[in-house]
Amino acid sequence: MSARFIDALRFAAEVHAMQRRKRTDRPYIGHLLGVTSIVIEYGGDEDTAIAALLHDAVEDQGGAPMLREIRERFGGRVAHIVDGCTDTDETPKPPWMERKRRYVERVAKEDREVQLVSAADKLSNARETLHDLRVHGDVVFERFAGKKDGTLWYYRALVAEFRKAGETPLVQELDRVVTELERLARS
Numbered sequence: 001m002s003a004r005f006i007d008a009l010r011f012a013a014e015v016h017a018m019q020r021r022k023r024t025d026r027p028y029i030g031h032l033l034g035v036t037s038i039v040i041e042y043g044g045d046e047d048t049a050i051a052a053l054l055h056d057a058v059e060d061q062g063g064a065p066m067l068r069e070i071r072e073r074f075g076g077r078v079a080h081i082v083d084g085c086t087d088t089d090e091t092p093k094p095p096w097m098e099r100k101r102r103y104v105e106r107v108a109k110e111d112r113e114v115q116l117v118s119a120a121d122k123l124s125n126a127r128e129t130l131h132d133l134r135v136h137g138d139v140v141f142e143r144f145a146g147k148k149d150g151t152l153w154y155y156r157a158l159v160a161e162f163r164k165a166g167e168t169p170l171v172q173e174l175d176r177v178v179t180e181l182e183r184l185a186r187s
Contacts, residue, residue, distance in 0.1 A: 001049065004046065004050065004074070005050055007074075008050040008053045008054060008073075008074060009053055012029065012054055013029050015054075015057050015062075016028040016029055016060070017029075028056075031056075031124055031125075031128070032052070032053050032054075032055070034124040035052045035053075035117070035120045035121045036052040036053050036120075038120035038123055038170070039051075039052040039117055039120045042120065042168075042170045044116055044117070047075070047077045047078050047081070048113050048116055048117055050074050050078050051082050051085070051113070051117050052120060054070055054074070054078065054082050055081075055082055055085040055086075055118075055121055057070065058070070058083065058086045058089050059086045059087060059088060059089065063089040063090070064089050066089075067083055067089065080113075081117050084111070084114030084118070085114060085117050085121060087099045087100065087103040097146070100154050104154070104158060104161055105161075108162065108164040109165075110165075115162060115165055116170065118158075118162075119158075119170045119171060119174055120170065122155065122174055123173060123174045123177060126174065126177045126178055127177055129151070129181060130180060130184070133181065133184050138185065152178075152182055152185060155174075155181065155182075156182070159171065159174055159175045159178055162174065163175075
């Protein structure tokens, strides 16, 4: 990784400095680092790693102006990947189910780089949810707009769409984590 990656890491830390994971005291940067680690583990290059660091910046921290800044600072390829991982840049955001259905419908049509970062994001989220389900029980689903049924639907629908685009080790791992999450949530 070059100095450009370090610049992106610094930028992500600044952009998300005050943000916490949903209804936890965990700094948001931990999620971004986790997604970046997964992207690198599954073969991502510097641009995809940078996009992983910034994948939520548009959705959570500034909308279209943030996407323009990412394009200016890190280039068109990174901005394209971040845009592909963004379910909305609207404020206020549309209703949760509407956004998630639209995202599920388009994710299989996205290019390989967008799918890599998106699947890494979903794997990171599913792992965290599974961990918290084991520690705290079903109350974990109260953090999410989709609650238990919507959250489980979303993860499973994404696995199905990622599979349509091609079976990969990352999709297989996401499926294993989602399957375990479903098993524990239904027991």
